[in-house]
Amino acid sequence: MKYSKFTGIICMFLSLFCFGQDSLKTVTAEPGDGILSLIRKQGVDPYEVFDEFVTLNMENLRDSVHLIAGRTYVMPDVKLDTVAIVDSLQIQAKEVKEIESASYAIFGEKYKTVIEKSERLKGNVYYLVSGHGGPDPGAMGMYAGKAIAEDEYAYDITLRLAKELMAHGAEVYIIIKDENDGIRDERVLEIDHDEVAYPDKTIPLNQLARLKQRVDIINDLYKDNRGKYQRLIVTHVDSRSENQNIDVFFYHHEKSKNGEKLAESIHKTFGAKYKKYQPNRTYSGTFEDRTSLYLVKKTHPAMAYIEIGNIRNKKDQVRILDPDNRQALAKWISEGVLLDFEGE
Ligand SMILES: [Zn+2]
Numbered sequence: 001m002k003y004s005k006f007t008g009i010i011c012m013f014l015s016l017f018c019f020g021q022d023s024l025k026t027v028t029a030e031p032g033d034g035i036l037s038l039i040r041k042q043g044v045d046p047y048e049v050f051d052e053f054v055t056l057n058m059e060n061l062r063d064s065v066h067l068i069a070g071r072t073y074v075m076p077d078v079k080l081d082t083v084a085i086v087d088s089l090q091i092q093a094k095e096v097k098e099i100e101s102a103s104y105a106i107f108g109e110k111y112k113t114v115i116e117k118s119e120r121l122k123g124n125v126y127y128l129v130s131g132h133g134g135p136d137p138g139a140m141g142m143y144a145g146k147a148i149a150e151d152e153y154a155y156d157i158t159l160r161l162a163k164e165l166m167a168h169g170a171e172v173y174i175i176i177k178d179e180n181d182g183i184r185d186e187r188v189l190e191i192d193h194d195e196v197a198y199p200d201k202t203i204p205l206n207q208l209a210r211l212k213q214r215v216d217i218i219n220d221l222y223k224d225n226r227g228k229y230q231r232l233i234v235t236h237v238d239s240r241s242e243n244q245n246i247d248v249f250f251y252h253h254e255k256s257k258n259g260e261k262l263a264e265s266i267h268k269t270f271g272a273k274y275k276k277y278q279p280n281r282t283y284s285g286t287f288e289d290r291t292s293l294y295l296v297k298k299t300h301p302a303m304a305y306i307e308i309g310n311i312r313n314k315k316d317q318v319r320i321l322d323p324d325n326r327q328a329l330a331k332w333i334s335e336g337v338l339l340d341f342e343g344e
Contacts, residue, residue, distance in 0.1 A: 025075040029067040034324070038067060042075055051115045051167060052076040062277050065327045106174060107163055108182015114166050120338060122169035124229045127218050127301060128162055130154035131236035133176040133195035134203025136210060139238035141311040143188060143321060150237045150311050152181075152189035153320050157308065158235050159183045160330030165337060171228075173198060173221060175214055185323040208294075215298040222300045229341070231262055232303035233333065234295055237320055239310040247274075248285040251296055251305035258302030263287055265343060266304055266336030273332050306333065 029038055039046035039053060046053075053076050054061065060071045067073070100116035107114070131154045132138030138150030155176065160183055162172045178195045197203050198217050204210050222230055239249060250267045252259035267287040296305050308329055309316030319325045
């Protein structure tokens with residue numbers, strides 16, 4: 001199954017209280033509030049309005065996901081056109097609100113609903129590959145006495161990225177996937193080995209066989225989708241450089257102009273985000289061709305290969321273990337993807 005654009009309309013039944021006027025409901029964030037807890041405190045199911053909340057309040061969010069204490073936020077409007085006046089003590093009208101959305105089990109129970117934000121990527125195909133998986137956990141690290149593995153974190157960021165791209169109408173193929181993980185909000189992501197390769201192939205342990213398998217899958221799909229705009233994004237959480245000061249690496253194929261532009265667009269977005277949200281930190285990501293990497297060399301779609309820090313590095317761990325940061329990283333990559341596509 002591929003994850004394609006919105007196929008259905010869900011009907012949400014909203015309980016009606018007394019929303020007589022059209023004024024926007026706002027709420028002030030207190031120290032310690034997160035988006036989820038703030039929405040929940042308003043008696044609203046945060047998973048129904050999360051994306052809308054982020055869209056409405058983008059200007060007042062740090063890294064696109066963090067609230068700033070003391071600031072005022074607009075609550076998504078559960079607006080109803082008409083108020084049914086019922087001559088009863090139990091005024092409980094129900095109204096149907098139509099929202100373009102669809103459910104995808106791959107994101108897990110909590111995050112399964114993808115709400116359409118735009119059609120900016122409609123018709124585009126994205127192949128997302130998270131590094132390693134199956135019998136190969138990738139780089140390992142330790143956190144709070146527990147073993148942590150690269151593949152689980154790369155996968156979580158990849159799912160979050162997939163959801164973002166799909167919300168903008170893209171057709172997304174999650175090449176390495178785990179049916180029972182979903183998007184996870186824990187710091188320590190439990191290690192398992194049941195990831196498979198699209199659509200449900202066992203991942204071989206041998207490194208070359210493992211890489212060849214995903215190259216073949218991507219190139220076959222690329223052929224099937226001939227004529228469409230297609231891009232590949234590969235995500236790893238293990239830096240191959242010894243230099244601890246470099247934040248994020250972006251690689252592309254030296255001969256691919258489109259790949260170079262994709263990698264550069266994401267790289268530029270990260271640079272801009274650092275400037276805006278962490279002005280005291282210098283962004284030191286690099287952007288270069290790395291045709292020597294097997295996947296970069298052998299795959300046909302224009303591609304960007306991203307290494308988000310090093311899971312063994314304590315400083316990088318802070319960024320990767322915090323689920324909000326994983327969300328921010330995915331959001332930034334998606335914004336780079338939009339910049340790449342629309343900046344043509
Ligand atoms: Zn890796």
